[in-house]
Amino acid sequence: MxxxxxxxxxxxxxxxxxxxxxxxxxxxxxxxxxxxxxxxxxxxxxxxxxxxxxxxxxxxxxxxxxxxxxxxxxxxCHANYFPGRIAPPPPVQVDGHEEFPVAQILDLKQLRGKLHYLIDWVGYGPEERSWEPADLLHAPAKVRAFHWQFPDKPGP
Structure with a gap:
């Protein structure tokens, strides 16, 4: 056949x-x-x-x-013809699930009694910043650095 x-x-x-x-x-x-x-x-x-x-x-x-x-x-797949456009990095595998690395914590607010941090992600622009709950954030060094820089903000 x-x-x-x-x-x-x-x-x-x-x-x-x-x-x-x-x-x-x-x-x-x-x-x-x-x-x-x-x-x-x-x-x-x-x-x-x-x-x-x-x-x-x-x-x-x-x-x-x-x-x-x-x-x-x-x-x-065609080559990237825009040199300024860079693909964001893939998430890292931590304990069997994907996590994105945190570049910097920019701000803090309280919603319904819970702390939320404004996160700047590694490899992403300012339009991709997001508010994340403190209990879901796995970057203790970045949280400590933020609270050291802004001691008047409420802490965990």
Whole structure:
């Protein structure tokens, strides 16, 4: 039995990096609708070509999916043509869950009797700063430095 492939599949050259998609995965985010999900994930590096239409990718362990994909689910990753645009760093694995490193604690407020810190994240811009509850923050050195710098603010 012969298998015929479309010319677009045969001509596709996947060399360095690829982006997975569309709708080929489940993300770890709680997104209410598939249309709000990311269309593509990546870039990922190609470990090996299994056959002419299947590639094995190097995936992070947090995805927990099979790393072999058909070429129809991959598209080539193009170089970053904007030198000022840098991808944010991936989260670090701590005790089996992902955490983002804290660059600096900027402010403190109390909501419903609980402390919330304004966090500046490593690798993210000012538009990505967020208020995080003190009990979910795992950066004791940064909290101590903040309270040393601002001793009049309420402490934990």
């Amino acid at each position: 012969k298998i015929f492939l479309f010319p677009s599949v045969i001509r596709r050259k996947l060399t360095d990096g690829v982006i997975r998609g569309p709708r080929s995965s489940t993300t770890t985010l709680d997104i209410p609708s598939a249309k709000l999900d990311y269309r593509y994930q990546g870039p990922f590096t190609i470990l090996q070509q299994i056959n002419p239409v299947a590639y094995k990718l190097e995936l992070p362990p947090s995805l927990k999916i099979h790393p072999v994909f058909h070429v129809s689910q991959l598209k080539p």
